[in-house]
Amino acid sequence: MSRVRKIFISGFIILNFLSMIRVHLPMGNKIVSQIYQPVDSYLSFFSLFQSWTMFAPDPSRANVHLSAEVEFMDGTKDTYFFPRASTMNLEDKFAFGERYRVISDVIRKDQNDFLWIDTAKFALRKLRANNYHKIPLKVNLVRHWNEISDVESNFVPHLSKNTNFNSYEFFTYEVL
Amino acid sequence: MNTFGKYWNKFFFEEKPTEGMALFRIIWIGLILMYFIADLGNVQDFYGPHALISLHTTREQFPFIHANLFHMFNLSYEFTYGLIIVYGISLVMSLFGFLTRPALIVALLCMTSLHQRNIWLLSSSELLMRTITLLLIVSPCGHSLSIDSFLGRFSPGFRNKRNWPLWSLRIIQIQISVIYLWTVWHKLKGETWIEGTAVYYATRLEDLTNFTVPFLLNSLFFLKLMTWGTLLIEFSLGFFIWFKKMRKPIIITGMIFHLCIQYFMSIPFFELFMIALLVNFFTPEELKAFADKTINSFIEGIQESTLGTEIKEKIIRTLRGQHETAN
16 A cells, blocks of 8 residues: 555544544634534534433433424314334334434423424424314423432332323414 | 554554455445335435424524535425435445445435434434444445455456455444443443442333343342443443453453343344444454355355256356455
8 A cells, every 4th residue: 555545544544533532522612623623524514423422421310202282273272292112112113213202302402492393383284184174373382201210219110101291381383 | 653653554554354344334234224114104204395393494503514415405205205215225235235335425425414304313323324334435345245346257347355454444443442432431420320320210211111121120239230230341342342352252242231232222223233333343354254154154055955056056156256256
């Protein structure tokens, strides 16, 4: 292998190594950002920012799911429950359960409020087939959650399900 | 500096057989193909014009240049399904190693476009898919066990060296280590990992449960053991795996570890991807021996079959020829 080729490949090796540690360096730091400009372009292009924080620093202690309640002009209501992996078979969990789990966890957070209108419209579309003759007035997005009991005070047996959820209406989308 | 240069050269540029990378290509792309098939029913909800998150929102949130073909065309079902068809074809081509590098480039472009269409859906599995597929492109994964290497017997355009410098495999290996070491680092900052209750909480997340082993998962003693064991195994997979004597036991332990997680918890594809990645820590010689053995036993099976002599000979010649194409 020629020397020039080796130098070029060594550069690529270093670029990859730098990209592996990027997220763990201060993102706002001007000097780091200057040094990292080419690495950042590479990472953003393919969306490769790596954090690898699986169940870290601590696993979540909340079971969360979302629903959307649609109010129609005739005074009736209908509710769309976003799919929950906990109620699915293995095949569906692989196909879309995990994705709905992830996005429900994203949507419920206040800092992601830019996703709420889309979410409300999506729920409206899902309920349209059953309510095609009705005029929707508004969509209320509701988050439901319960917390896993403390291991010392109330040990929860594996696979037992807590059906008691707290609910909070976090967004209203006015259709008309 | 000279010594460092020597080590660098030996570590990254020593030439080794490519069968190992080819085997990894088949396993990796096979898994992505499984993911792809499972994902086919999600076009409407996740990628199409009426998906959960609109393309308008995606564009607003990601105004910088990135690999997303959805930004170059008008969003329609025709385009979305077209992209998925191209993605599927490129994955099948990559799996069989036909025009391997261009096929992998197309597959990565389609994969990244679909991922970036609705990035809020994604977890570490999809990040792994992009990271490793990108590295496969620059690897010699199509140099053997591929249609390309078979065609190389007839056309010089397809002819590739069977031995190749290790650098792409090394980047993948370093990447795997980094994943384990970072996750241990982050976990050590958490209270539950230190006090031993993290596995209790993780296995009680209802959306992530799969099957149970009641005695194990309902005993605080074993839950604590599993929590600390996770840290120990993950650290070993990131660090001790580089030591010759410990390599094989750690690879096997890592594979069993990920299989156990897959059994207890529903984390689709991630554990399977990690098991596939660990294959890269077997040496290229070991993987070549495995590939040789598999092909030889396949040839023996054909020899013993009831197929006509002429057909048998043709198949065996093809397999041997593809297998033995010289450097």
